[in-house]
Amino acid sequence: MLSVDRVVRAAIELVDREGGAGPSMRRTAAELGVGVMSLYRYVSGKEDLGRLMIDAVFGDHPLPEPGPPGWRAKLELSARKEWQIYREHPWVPQLFALTTRPPIAPRLMAYTDWRIRAVDDLGLDFPTMVRIAILVSTHTQSAAYPLAREQFANNTREEWIGARSGEAQETFASGTLPMIARFGTDAFEASQPHSIFEFGLHCILDGVANIVRPQLPLTTHAYPPGP
Structure with a gap:
């Protein structure tokens, strides 16, 4: 049986698992195995669902x-x-x-x-x-x-930077970014x-x-x- 809490928790689990910048009424309905219009009995829309999701995760960490x-x-x-x-x-x-x-x-x-x-x-x-x-x-x-x-991401931050090391060195060679060119392991960790x-x-x-x-x-x- 649907409830506000069940809708909110399903939306949280969905975004935790699949990512995305915010909730989706359609995806949440599919996660619950119901029609999307059924959700509107419990939340007024995407913005309301997002508000309830934020409230729920903060409530988990009082x-x-x-x-x-x-x-x-x-x-x-x-x-x-x-x-x-x-x-x-x-x-x-x-x-x-x-x-x-x-x-x-x-x-x-x-x-x-x-x-x-x-x-x-x-x-x-x-x-x-x-x-x-x-x-x-x-x-x-x-x-x-x-x-x-x-x-x-499909790769780690280190892998992403390593794959672009040639492009980075070419940029640094211009001399227009002298501070950025000094980046090493310690600066990478600091960022x-x-x-x-x-x-x-x-x-x-x-x-x-x-x-x-x-x-x-x-x-x-x-x-x-x-x-």
Whole structure:
């Protein structure tokens, strides 16, 4: 028997298995063995289905209450939990990119609410707290965006680059890209999604620390220990 949850879970399993930037009513109906019009009794359309899919995967990874002590540990935990969602469901960042407005998904919005509460006692104004919460999520989504391409690619990133080494060397020989021409194993690793995620997350947390940490008199040229 069909239900909203069964339709949503079938759509998630389908996109996890076959890829794609978002849900398909037709493919989901085929997955369930029903006519496509049957789905409209449970979801209003493709956009509604996508919203429910996002809400479901975030609901599978709720943030703990009250969470670890300290704002930094809380924000870091929330970012890593969101990263885990995107590792398991690489289509989610792509689906975000296709939406014109953030989806009204309560269990997704709970991440933003949790992050705002994490910095609520630091003396920041509310708009700044909102910016911090959204920045953590936006960075994580952006770093995860390439994961979907890698999941269903016919070859590894290393194989893809190796097959184009001749073309790359020809481009580098022109001398117009001196920094790109220096790319080696270390730079290649630095450009991987997980590396971008880690680097950016620490930069964001350090930036927040600079906002919330009271500056000492200039004669000391120092800051007190962070939280």
